Amino acid sequence: MKFGIIQFLGSNCEADTFHVVHNVLKQEAVYLWHEETDLKKVDCVILPGGFSHGDYLRAGAMAARSPIMQSVAAFADRGGLVLGICNGFQILCEAKFLPGVLVRNKNLQFISEDVELVLERTDTLFTSLYNVGQKIRLPIANMEGHYYIDDAGLTSLKKNNQIVLRYTNNPNGSIGDIAGIINEKGNVFGLMPHPERASEKILGNNEGRLIFESIIKLCRR
Amino acid sequence: MSTLTDQEYQQVVQALGRKPNEVELGIFSVMWSEHCCYKSSKIYLKQFPTKSSRVLQGPGENAGIIDIGDGYAIAFKMESHNHPSFIEPYQGAATGVGGILRDIFTMGARPIASLNSLRFGAMNHPRTPYLLRGVVAGIGGYGNCMGIPTVGGETTFDECYNGNILVNAFTLGVLKKDKIFRGIAKGVGNPVILVGSKTGRDGIHGATMASDVFDKESESKRPTVQVGDPFTEKKLMEACLEAFELEGAIVGIQDMGAAGFTCSSFEMSAKGGVGMELMLDKIPLRETGMTPYEIMLSESQERMLLIAQKGREEDLRKIFEKWELEFAIVGEVIAEKRVKGYFHGELAFDLPVEPVTDAAPVYERPVEVPGTRFQVPSTSNLESRTSDNYNDILLKLLSSPNLCSKEWVWRQYDKTVGTNTLLASGADAAVVRIKENGKAIAMSVDGKAKDCYLNPYLGAVETVAEAARNLVCVGAKPVGVSDCLNFGNPENPEIMWEFKEVCRGLTDACKKFETPIVGGNVSFYNETEGKNIYPTPIVAMVGLLEKGVTPMTPWWKQNGDIIYLIGENNDQPFDFEQELAVQGLCLEAFQKGLLQSAHDVSEGGLAVTLAECCFGKNSLGATVDVNDGLAPEAILFGEAPSRIVVSLKPENEKEFVALVKNGVTSPTLIGKVGGNKLKINDWVDESIDKLWKGWVTALG
Numbered sequence: 001m002k003f004g005i006i007q008f009l010g011s012n013c014e015a016d017t018f019h020v021v022h023n024v025l026k027q028e029a030v031y032l033w034h035e036e037t038d039l040k041k042v043d044c045v046i047l048p049g050g051f052s053h054g055d056y057l058r059a060g061a062m063a064a065r066s067p068i069m070q071s072v073a074a075f076a077d078r079g080g081l082v083l084g085i086c087n088g089f090q091i092l093c094e095a096k097f098l099p100g101v102l103v104r105n106k107n108l109q110f111i112s113e114d115v116e117l118v119l120e121r122t123d124t125l126f127t128s129l130y131n132v133g134q135k136i137r138l139p140i141a142n143m144e145g146h147y148y149i150d151d152a153g154l155t156s157l158k159k160n161n162q163i164v165l166r167y168t169n170n171p172n173g174s175i176g177d178i179a180g181i182i183n184e185k186g187n188v189f190g191l192m193p194h195p196e197r198a199s200e201k202i203l204g205n206n207e208g209r210l211i212f213e214s215i216i217k218l219c220r221r
Numbered sequence: 222m223s224t225l226t227d228q229e230y231q232q233v234v235q236a237l238g239r240k241p242n243e244v245e246l247g248i249f250s251v252m253w254s255e256h257c258c259y260k261s262s263k264i265y266l267k268q269f270p271t272k273s274s275r276v277l278q279g280p281g282e283n284a285g286i287i288d289i290g291d292g293y294a295i296a297f298k299m300e301s302h303n304h305p306s307f308i309e310p311y312q313g314a315a316t317g318v319g320g321i322l323r324d325i326f327t328m329g330a331r332p333i334a335s336l337n338s339l340r341f342g343a344m345n346h347p348r349t350p351y352l353l354r355g356v357v358a359g360i361g362g363y364g365n366c367m368g369i370p371t372v373g374g375e376t377t378f379d380e381c382y383n384g385n386i387l388v389n390a391f392t393l394g395v396l397k398k399d400k401i402f403r404g405i406a407k408g409v410g411n412p413v414i415l416v417g418s419k420t421g422r423d424g425i426h427g428a429t430m431a432s433d434v435f436d437k438e439s440e441s442k443r444p445t446v447q448v449g450d451p452f453t454e455k456k457l458m459e460a461c462l463e464a465f466e467l468e469g470a471i472v473g474i475q476d477m478g479a480a481g482f483t484c485s486s487f488e489m490s491a492k493g494g495v496g497m498e499l500m501l502d503k504i505p506l507r508e509t510g511m512t513p514y515e516i517m518l519s520e521s522q523e524r525m526l527l528i529a530q531k532g533r534e535e536d537l538r539k540i541f542e543k544w545e546l547e548f549a550i551v552g553e554v555i556a557e558k559r560v561k562g563y564f565h566g567e568l569a570f571d572l573p574v575e576p577v578t579d580a581a582p583v584y585e586r587p588v589e590v591p592g593t594r595f596q597v598p599s600t601s602n603l604e605s606r607t608s609d610n611y612n613d614i615l616l617k618l619l620s621s622p623n624l625c626s627k628e629w630v631w632r633q634y635d636k637t638v639g640t641n642t643l644l645a646s647g648a649d650a651a652v653v654r655i656k657e658n659g660k661a662i663a664m665s666v667d668g669k670a671k672d673c674y675l676n677p678y679l680g681a682v683e684t685v686a687e688a689a690r691n692l693v694c695v696g697a698k699p700v701g702v703s704d705c706l707n708f709g710n711p712e713n714p715e716i717m718w719e720f721k722e723v724c725r726g727l728t729d730a731c732k733k734f735e736t737p738i739v740g741g742n743v744s745f746y747n748e749t750e751g752k753n754i755y756p757t758p759i760v761a762m763v764g765l766l767e768k769g770v771t772p773m774t775p776w777w778k779q780n781g782d783i784i785y786l787i788g789e790n791n792d793q794p795f796d797f798e799q800e801l802a803v804q805g806l807c808l809e810a811f812q813k814g815l816l817q818s819a820h821d822v823s824e825g826g827l828a829v830t831l832a833e834c835c836f837g838k839n840s841l842g843a844t845v846d847v848n849d850g851l852a853p854e855a856i857l858f859g860e861a862p863s864r865i866v867v868s869l870k871p872e873n874e875k876e877f878v879a880l881v882k883n884g885v886t887s888p889t890l891i892g893k894v895g896g897n898k899l900k901i902n903d904w905v906d907e908s909i910d911k912l913w914k915g916w917v918t919a920l921g
Contacts, residue, residue: 009545010452012368016640019656049638051366054452110361110633141365141635197637202654202771204643 001219002028004042006072006088008063009034013049013085013196020199021046025212034066044081044215045072047088049141049194059102059144060090069095081125081215082188086142089180089190097188098181099157100149105142106173112141114205116168117179117193124164124182125218126189129210135168136207138193145192147174147181160184165191224250224433229582236576244514244562244570248577251426251480251518252487255745258581261711262743265724269738270731275700276739282403283324283476285739286396287701289765291658294398296330299338299391299666299703299761301744305446306388307435310355314388315363315449319522321390322367323476326458327525329402329465330394333641334653335364337374337390338666338705338759342383344622349378352386359449360390361633366451367458371634372642373651374666378622381670384435384749389705391666391761395655402465404475406489406497406528406554411472413486413497413552414534416541417457417524421507423447424481424520434710435749453523453546460544461525467540470533477524483517485526486560491578499552501564513562513569528554588721589714611857611904615828616915618858624825625919626836644772649694649821650764652772661766663697670755677719677756679795681726683862686800687823688762689734693804694819694865695772696811697764702731704741704760709753711745719756727758733797736762773811775820776837782817782894783871788864789886790827790849790856799886800863806888807865809880815873822864828857828901830866835899835909836916842909844900845892853904868894 003021005014014031022029030040039045052063063069069091076082076097084092092098105111114137119130130136149157154176157163165180180191195208225233225246233241233249241249251257259266271279277294278286284298302317318335325332337360342349353376364371369392406413424447464471473493475485482504490496501516511519529537534550541548555561560577562569618624631646643661644652650665667688673680689699704727709716731738741761747754766772788803810816822830827847835842847856867888869877874890881887900906 010366010455012366012455012638016638019640050368051452051455054366054450054455056452109358110365110635112365112635112637113632139637141637143365194637197640200640202643203637203640 001044001216002030002042003044003046004030004032004039005046005048006032006068007034008052008066010052010054011048011050011087013194017046017048017085017196020196021212024199025216027216032068034063034068037067037071039071039075043219044083045075047084047091049086049088052087052091058094060087060094063091064094076188079185079187083126084190085194085196086192089192090144092188092190098183098190099153100147102144103146103148104144105146110143111145111171113171114138115140115171115193117165118168120166121161121164124186124189126211126214127164128214128217137205138195138208139197140171140193142192145174146172147178149175157181164189225253229253232582236580242570244517245572247514247518248483248570248572251483252577253581257480257484259743260582260584261586261745262706262720263583264585265721268724268728270728271737271739273735273737276737277398278401279737279739283327285701285703286328286401287739287763288398289655289658289660292398293655293657294396295393295662295763296325296328296396297391297393297703297763298324298740299389299705299759300324300742301705301707302388302390303385303707303744303747306356307352307386309446310352311359311362312446312448314356314359316447316522317388317390318360318363319449319451319454320478321392322369322454322458323478325392325394326461327402327404327474327476328396329400330396331462332369332392332394333639334651334664335369335371335390335392336651336664336666336761337371337388338668339374339376340382340387340757341378342386343380344378346380346383356386356388357630357633363449363451365635367455368638370636370638370642372636372645372653373664374646375668376627376630379670379755381755384752385747385754387707387757389707389759391703393662393664393763395657400465402471402474404489404492405473406493406495407472408530409495409554409556411531411554412529412534412550413499413554414527414529414537415504415524415547415549415551416527417546418450418453418521419505419507419547420516420519420524421521422511422515422519425515425518434746447520447522449522456544456546457523457525460541460546464537464540467533467536469530470537472528472530474525474527477526479520481518481520482526487574487577489526489528490558490560490574494558496555496557496559496574497552498555499560499562501562501569503549503551505547505549513564517562586711586717587714588718590718591715611853612907615832615905615907616912618825618829619832619912620915620919622920624829626917627920628917629921644695644774648774649691650697652695652766659768661770661772663692663695663764663766663772664761665691666759666761667691668757668759670757673723673758674755677722678726681723681758682730683795684758684760685727685730685734686795686862687821688760689736690804690821690865692762692764693808694775694821696770696808697766698808699734699736699762699764701763702736702738702760704738704758706741706743707747707754707757707759708745710748713753716753723756723758733801773816773819775818775834777834777841777843777868777894778817780841780895781871782868783874783890784843784845784866784868784892784894785888786864786866786891787888790847790851790859790861792859792861795862802886803863803865806880807867810867810877813876815877816867816869818868820866822866824860826858826860828905831901832899832912834866836913840897840909840913841894842896842898843892843894844896846902847891857901857904
């Protein structure tokens with residue numbers, strides 16, 4: 001399986017993500033530069049965490065308008081797998097791949113800690129190796145992790161069963177305790193927690209690893 | 222604005238054989254400032270041990286470098302950003318982090334971890350909450366955006382810092398040992414290139430400001446504080462690290478920190494025994510109308526000066542332009558040992574290198590032993606206690622500003638980015654793995670200002686000892702030190718005496734612990750309206766864990782484990798041999814796999830230490846019995862040095878005790894892990910939950 005990890009100016013989790021998919025999970029991985037449009041025939045595009053364009057204007061707003069995102073849009077339309085982690089999730093919302101928006105945490109501070117999450121859906125391409133209702137711990141590290149969507153949007157998210165991950169103890173004011181959502185088609189997934197930081201036993205936590213392994217399993221099939 | 226003394230000015234005139242012009246005077250002012258030339262401290266710093274078989278680069282470069290085997294090395298340094306942080310806490314702290322990160326990647330290393338040591342005024346001082354919030358947000362704002370985890374540090378409060386807070390920032394990076402870059406200019410005709418941000422009017426005379434005391438007008442110095450842009454620095458870091466990979470393209474590189482373009486051009490020339498011809502018109506500027514004086518003294522952040530191999534300019538330009546950074550060829554290396562600056566076709570300044578750098582004044586300032594401070598400070602805290610209820614006293618200590626959990630602070634620092642963090646804030650030391658060779662690095666920053674105030678020599682020794690003990694408690698062998706020496710006004714003979722004694726203590730201790738001091742800085746003039754801070758040397762010590770070793774943590778692991786105290790509760794003065802024996806036993810027991818946990822006994826004494834051991838995720842309690850004839854206060858809260866609390870499985874007890882060598886204090890069995898309470902003799906009996914809540918909620 002071939003992963004493509006996008007490097008925006010200011011991304012800072014691309015090497016961590018590369019390390020997990022390539023060195024830990026032994027998959028092929030390439031970086032994709034934000035100004036290019038060639039996706040190098042990858043099977044899954046990952047938008048990594050970081051502070052693309054310094055979070056200036058709004059987190060993810062400028063990265064969403066990068067040349068590479070047009071190719072990612074076409075890729076997603078064709079059913080290609082797209083995973084956005086933290087800043088990557090913010091970019092996916094800004095690029096309208098996913099509904100809603102990430103705003104400042106309720107306490108107006110950066111929050112870095114392990115949080116407990118509950119798996120709402122395990123019939124997705126990104127979470128098939130977990131059990132429904134399973135609780136996992138993953139690190140979060142963000143200033144704008146507070147998910148917001150209007151009432152109609154929230155109703156539609158619920159109706160279409162798009163909420164994949166929820167916080168059990170909401171750290172940032174996210175509406176509906178939402179930590180991760182998927183698009184209606186089921187091929188674009190965004191989450192604020194960092195599964196790539198919890199994919200190796202030596203780091204004391206590998207509960208995020210099954211997200212990558214769920215994706216890899218697809219290709220083996 | 223010149224801060225040279227009359228005598229220094231005469232020295233300048235003599236060296237030049239003429240009067241300096243305005244720009245030249247500005248250059249001398251910053252280069253001869255305390256901050257840049259260490260004129261008051263130099264004679265004492267010379268005695269520091271700086272070498273070992275592992276040291277690849279000692280003091281004098283942007284950072285020290287230590288060999289960690291397998292072809293890899295670590296670069297690390299700690300630096301102060303005290304004065305700017307007091308004036309403008311967010312930007313002052315942020316640019317402190319930015320500066321230390323640049324120091325590390327300038328050497329060719331990729332930064333992988335930061336720590337910091339913070340000192341604020343009394344919690345109830347009106348400015349403290351504002352400064353605390355600003356500094357913490359600034360450190361997080363810069364480090365988080367850069368993607369460098371802030372994995373540890375310390376934050377404490379004392380009224381001596383009411384008018385002068387301390388912000389000391391440490392960063393460590395990894396590099397290949399045969400790919401070290403240095404701040405040197407070489408090769409006549411090679412281009413001098415400025416990369417990174419544009420140059421603006423911010424930070425002019427920052428170094429001079431940092432070399433002066435504060436008075437009522439300090440608020441007006443806000444414009445001397447630089448403004449940080451971590452996004453640009455992130456791009457600059459990636460571009461530099463990419464450029465270093467171009468074999469032979471970069472000859473030398475130096476960060477533009479204090480005294481900006483002036484410092485980097487003169488220092489690089491001095492190191493290479495060459496000069497430079499600079500075209501100031503070619504420097505990309507943020508604003509129009511800047512004068513040569515402003516250009517040379519600007520401390521705009523996120524800039525680097527590099528010397529390229531002639532002919533490689535375009536290869537380098539491609540990289541910096543890819544990262545959307547300025548790349549300007551602003552001059553060239555010349556054989557004549559002078560730095561000349563041209564502006565609008567005219568010679569703006571023309572100075573010989575040597576008088577500006579090597580001939581900077583060196584002072585042996587008068588020292589005087591202070592008269593009255595050797596009485597133990599008021600024991601008002603003990604006297605004001607309302608009862609002999611040790612539960613209450615312990616709870617009060619655990620929730621006091623200096624001993625309580627700093628979770629409110631750490632929560633704002635990204636601790637896990639980089640996926641190397643094995644142990645972060647809360648443990649005795651932070652530990653990060655080195656992906657490149659499978660080893661791990663432990664880091665601890667420590668300061669014991671009150672001890673240094675009472676006895677600067679011993680205080681400094683005990684600071685080093687505590688840093689080493691912290692590393693040993695996570696299972697690491699100490700290998701090197703970087704330090705920040707934060708002091709009051711050096712023109713005050715008592716302060717100078719403190720400095721002299723602290724340096725003597727650091728020297729003796731670092732020799733004993735075989736931890737050479739490979740870099741650091743001195744911050745004098747931490748004085749506001751005549752009030753000086755306590756002498757506050759901060760020691761950042763780095764240790765090594767071998768391949769595949771999991772670091773030790775302070776927390777109890779299992780019901781039924783037995784608890785030993787290594788070291789003694791008495792009030793004997795600090796003793797090197799005892800300290801080394803205690804650390805040696807702990808490290809050996811760890812390496813043999815005999816220990817379940819280890820925790821240094823420090824501020825708050827044994828009771829606070831034992832309580833902290835109970836604050837692991839499993840909230841295990843303990844029952845402890847100590848019978849060594851001392852008063853309850855002394856046993857519970859005494860801060861005697863050289864002690865470590867360890868726990869082990871009962872089946873390992875025999876082998877552990879057998880490790881004790883002749884002539885060394887035997888460890889004492891003091892209790893057992895279990896239950897959900899902490900019980901110490903019949904003095905303390907409290908639920909872990911209550912102690913933990915008091916500890917964890919005090920600051921938030």
